[in-house]
Amino acid sequence: MKRLLVALIASMFLMGANLFANDTKGLNVILTSKDAQTQQMAMVLSMMTLKQEKEVKMTLCSSAGDLAVKGKKSTVLKPMNKSPKMMLQAIMKKGAQVQVCPLYLPNANLKEDVLLNGITVAKPPKVAASLLDSNYTTLSY
Secondary structure, rough: HHHHHHHHHHHHHHHHHHHHHOOOEEEEEEEEOOOHHHHHHHHHHHHHHOOOOOOEEEOOOHHHHHEOOOOOOOOOOOOOOHHHHHHHHHHOOOOEEHHHOOOHHHHOOOOHHOOOOOOEEHHHHHHHHHHOOEEEEEOOO
């Protein structure tokens, strides 16, 4: 009887968590890491989110901002044989909104015209509003 009660409570909790997940609008991703494997994990989880028909809003800061720059190389990783930059472009094609933080370009001595097509410079009030929106889950790498 005790096991049945524990199983019932656990299943109710899992059902509730699943229902909550379905109400989520999407994912905020803040990516700062220079590490290619960390960058790739952010891209993979973003792609999985898009495949579940949820939104992805990604902000690239610090070293991760290099992913947004035309001509900058990105390490190809196994087992997919794709780089984080290749995955970034794929998630953008699927509708992810990608931006660089406003500190990235001036501190890298770059201008906005070096950004890949579709990537913009973030507006802090909009990023903050998205981070505070409880309809989005936030991941930071």
